[in-house]
Amino acid sequence: MTTENPLTTLYKEADGSKISTDIYLPQSNASSPRKYPVVIDIHGGAFMLGHSRMVSIPQVNDCLDRGWIVLVPNHRLCPGVNLLDGPMRDIRDLLAWIHNGHLDTFLKDHGPYQADLDNVAAFGTSSGGHLALSLGFDVPVPVKAILSLYGAVNFSNPLWSKPIPHVAAKLPQNLSAEFLNRIYDEIPIPTDSSVSLEGQTESGASKGPDFSKARDAFAFTQIAGGTVPSVIYPQSQSTDPGFDLVDPARNVSAGFPPTYIVHGQADTMVPIDLSRDFLGTLKGAGVECGMTEVPGEEHTFAAMMKVGSQTWWLQREGFDFLEKIIGKGPN
Template structure:
């Protein structure tokens, strides 16, 4: 794929912070084999609980995007001359352009800022990306009428935002172990008094997190890239803190006290949803409240043993989509934990040592790209 298999483009600037996307293009031969003149686009949003992470490729990006189920190395995507095998059987191999996008992380910014980023990036892909590609040594162009989105973990919530708020119709939404499917559950709203997050004790104080959450939103530059290299940094632990205090809805909506008001209502029934809909920011930033018949066809993949984002979230979201008449495939990965579609994530999953469950997992991952291709024109 050449010495630089991705091309980076800035799609906007906010308070002197550049927001960018990395574009991974199929080769001329890969595009020719797909039978298409222009490459469909699959936009990818990284995980990190909406609080940490960046658009760069790393070991916590699902390998199905480039090379699943046969072994290969993501290193081979970054440099030519590697001893590693070339990626096969993924989106790029299928003639699809993968676009990994920045988005604003929570604190002090909210889901409203993320929605704005999603819309601006999608407009850039539609209106400007092909013009920008003309300046590079590639004959491949993208098809702005064939755009789908995907996301893992917190990035799945961003993909839901795209499905709801895109400025033009999308062909599909694909998520893996996505958060955002039921943000009105007790998991997000109830305060925790005992350790609940794998490998992390209860956090003792708000002191590390208050500067992130309480800074003035409209004058603070956005945070869009934070490496996962320091798991004990305040930003890396911010998602855990929001879960512990039961205030993720506050952070997403920007409405202080929203979580406390919601948790006083029963989890069963529609009381929480009715209250959340009364605030316009709640309606926009809680994906489950914005669904309708126009939401794109959706493929959800979720491990049954996920201890960070529970499989019930995807079950709930898929049920809502089906009630709206939207096509939804829900693949529950038996024995899969959080990050089951990555090598390390599967090894640490309860089912990671089981040959039969591993075979089923690989077969399931191999279904994703063919399903996506069927939904492109």
């Protein structure tokens, strides 16, 4: 197996949506099954874009070198389903799927691998960072550690409703409401889109969004207009409970898993102050935590960074934090 050709299996079906996860296995020369830490790697895309093949393969390889089994799941995409009932529910169901023994059942046919259920961690970029954090609360067994790379938190902060002019400048002028709203007609709810927030396509190439597709046009229109939180979770517009059920920043307690944050100092899409404030919330609750600020980096830098660069080594501090908590896999 290579990172170009991971194993894939369904972990869930919901209202006609077949939801899969890719599985990457570290090298093993063992003659009998051995337990390996498991890391869930969740793609970004503003909860509306992307799929499991749109993650940083160098990051996956780094995890494999540490002896971890890596799961990269798909999830249903907003706005045809809301954040809580769609992406968060799906990723939480993946964690339950692992703990209920289904990953081990799948692995029996693929080598000497067993999941170390005492050492399951999660990380993700952008919206994937939020979904990784959502595995730290309101779940029967939280993950043991979390890494959020420029993750979406603090949804009630005014920064989330601030328009982003450089994104708006890319939008065509003739996008009608009728065209944009076609996204609500997609049944079953899709679990993949043709382009990610980072600009990656299915082939892994990097290019801009295709505004002839309603999903691309809708997502970038919301990002440009500062309306993402209200679109992905319309329930937040009511005064009670608002964002209480979906915002990690409102669900931190002393029992929250150890958490590390990596964020670019030049991020204009999820401003770094959101992560700085979240770090303060973690510290205030006594949670083991840390943060690396990456100089000069915009949002989505993980998709474009070069192995060996300063950015590479800085973001890798987050994975060193995970390793400190969950350990390495067996040699």
